[in-house]
Amino acid sequence: MKRIIVDMDGVLADVYPRFFELYEEETGLRKTMDEMIGLKEGEAFPELYRWVETPGFFRTIPVMPGSQKVLKLLNETYEIIVISMATEFPVSLTDKQLWMNDNFPFVSWKQVVFCGNKSLIPADLMIDDHFKNLDNFDGETIMFIQPHNINKTNHHHKTVSSWAEIEKLLLPD
């Protein structure tokens, strides 16, 4: 069975809406998606380094539209492994597993990995939003478009902007 590595933040977890909300709660100002383009998450929101150390933060992040339905279908055809580079942020670890249990109960804890180096786990395909992960991966790659990667076009990864596109690519009729 073909193994697919699926990233959490920016792929299953729709982080920007929650970043906008928290930033507005703290400052009274609303940022826009246009302002995010080309900036790394931590450049767009320096507050992020504080947020990720706050218990409960990750559990409040919304699910990427369509991801539940499509990942459930993929889980019937492929070996799905959800991986998050989270060991750098110890406080996030518990919340991230609880978030998976809350939102993706069909993904067993046996299919979840928290680590600091995605290249440890061999797989056939990787769905991710970061070049640092996709560029170092040996198999097929799908880049999930997010504001921080959208204007970087000089690469060899397939790109998608939605889970509906992933469904079309990986589960053709």
Added chain:
Amino acid sequence: MKRIIVDMDGVLADVYPRFFELYEEETGLRKTMDEMIGLKEGEAFPELYRWVETPGFFRTIPVMPGSQKVLKLLNETYEIIVISMATEFPVSLTDKQLWMNDNFPFVSWKQVVFCGNKSLIPADLMIDDHFKNLDNFDGETIMFIQPHNINKTNHHHKTVSSWAEIEKLLLPD
């Protein structure tokens, strides 16, 4: 560089002394190592399923004698990856990474993996106390003797009872 997978509980973390202590605090009774022989951890201490769901529990577990010194030396010669099958117990995840940072600061967060299936990560050698992990591993194996595995002799794994023995095996003069 040869990659070694090192288990946390029962190998780096000396779980039984803490189990005895907690059991005594709760019941006033002291169990002995002899009573543990041949029992799985959860059979010896049914309380364990409650303890692992208690924030802070894992952070109070003592370090296996000698493990800090020897792992630091191994880390200079081998690629060390510390893996814990912890995604089943979300509350434990944060404490386990903090425990690593507390006690093994020379092991980077990039070298730590929390998962539910150790066979996801290929390596040359595995040091573990559980047959379920060692038996399914393709490379060399070293079983760390613990009360739950001590009377099971019908296997093909090298066995050690201390980190001094690991040092002799893997860092000969």
